[in-house]
Amino acid sequence: MIEVSIIIPCRNEEKFIGKCLDSIINQDYPKENLEVLVVDSASEDKTKEIIEEFKIKNLKLKIRLLDNPQKFTPFGLNLGIKEAKGAIIMRMDSHAEYPPDYISKCVSHLEESNADNVGGVIKTQPANNSLLARAIVLVLSHFFGAASVFRLGSKKPREVDTVFGGCYKREVFDKIGYFDERLIRSQDIEFNKRLKKSGGKILLFPEIAATYYPQATIRGFTRHNFQDGFWVIYPLKFGVRYFSLRHLIPLFFTTTVLISLILGLFFFWFKAFFVLLFGSYLLIILLISFYLALKNNLKLFFILPFAFFSRHFSYGLGSLVGFFKLL
Numbered sequence: 001m002i003e004v005s006i007i008i009p010c011r012n013e014e015k016f017i018g019k020c021l022d023s024i025i026n027q028d029y030p031k032e033n034l035e036v037l038v039v040d041s042a043s044e045d046k047t048k049e050i051i052e053e054f055k056i057k058n059l060k061l062k063i064r065l066l067d068n069p070q071k072f073t074p075f076g077l078n079l080g081i082k083e084a085k086g087a088i089i090m091r092m093d094s095h096a097e098y099p100p101d102y103i104s105k106c107v108s109h110l111e112e113s114n115a116d117n118v119g120g121v122i123k124t125q126p127a128n129n130s131l132l133a134r135a136i137v138l139v140l141s142h143f144f145g146a147a148s149v150f151r152l153g154s155k156k157p158r159e160v161d162t163v164f165g166g167c168y169k170r171e172v173f174d175k176i177g178y179f180d181e182r183l184i185r186s187q188d189i190e191f192n193k194r195l196k197k198s199g200g201k202i203l204l205f206p207e208i209a210a211t212y213y214p215q216a217t218i219r220g221f222t223r224h225n226f227q228d229g230f231w232v233i234y235p236l237k238f239g240v241r242y243f244s245l246r247h248l249i250p251l252f253f254t255t256t257v258l259i260s261l262i263l264g265l266f267f268f269w270f271k272a273f274f275v276l277l278f279g280s281y282l283l284i285i286l287l288i289s290f291y292l293a294l295k296n297n298l299k300l301f302f303i304l305p306f307a308f309f310s311r312h313f314s315y316g317l318g319s320l321v322g323f324f325k326l327l
Helices: 017-025 047-057 073-083 102-113 131-140 171-176 187-197 218-238 245-263 268-295 298-302 304-326
Strands: 004-010 034-040 062-067 088-091 117-124 167-169 202-212
Touching: 004 017, 004 073, 004 102, 017 034, 017 047, 034 047, 034 073, 047 062, 062 073, 073 187, 088 102, 102 117, 102 167, 102 202, 131 298, 131 304, 167 171, 171 187, 187 202, 218 245, 218 304, 245 268, 245 304, 268 298, 268 304, 298 304
Parallel strands: 004 034, 004 088, 034 062, 117 202
Antiparallel strands: 088 167, 117 167
16 A cells, blocks of 8 residues: 555644544545644643543554644645655645545545645535534535635536645656645645646545535634735735635625725715615625525524625735735
8 A cells, every 4th residue: 555644734723633533534445644743823721631531542654743843834734745655645624524534535636636635625624513613514515605626615626736735756746846835824735836837637536525624703714814814915026916806706896896995985986886786785795694594594694694794805915915914
């Protein structure tokens, strides 16, 4: 069997790291051909203690705890890759759980497809039982709140620009280098774009599926979206451009709404345009929210519009701030 190295970057994940490691321990892939490199970014909670307990209780699986003093994800990923011994490198997320055949399917498809990176879809689940957590999941699972194929799903295998996590051939990193450490967020999107530009192939297989737990508070959800939006635009400072049109839609929309709102204070036609634009947007999210609430829980109707608004405008504002930081 092929040696597989799993890299899990994490920071302050005491609520999720145990579930993640449990799901890896229960994989049907031979334990003697697996190593797990958990790269901790100076956690201030019990994350490291939990990892150490897993190391002691599960001696059949090679679990290593590495320290990432730079704290940010790309440093942790690169540290893990350099320490990894496997011919296949898999990135796994500490906010996710994986079915027992996840690694086997990834390795099998990587070998049979002759791709350079394979992955699957994520089944987004609420991190707790609150209505807000459930609303966030519905937003991220709907085409109006998410544009990524791995979030929305696919009926058949297809070539894509990026996948969740990723299962890479080791030689990919020897060929095109490592993750860009200047990119605090979205370094995987940039890396995969570089991979495709070099002639590499990235394939998504819908039968590969993981369960993902997103942020469950409006503050955490808003902050996460803002940072995602910021790191779409700000990498231009380093001459790095990886975004596509779908990444820019929140920026264009938010900017148009803000400009028309400000000018509408002085000019009637801009005021009318703002009312028409923002009114249409509110109508759309209210209709979508009502539809989703009918299918799930009517109480969600009072939360879903705010979750959609947070998703779109915090992302757009993040991109706008990133743009001004460039200037």
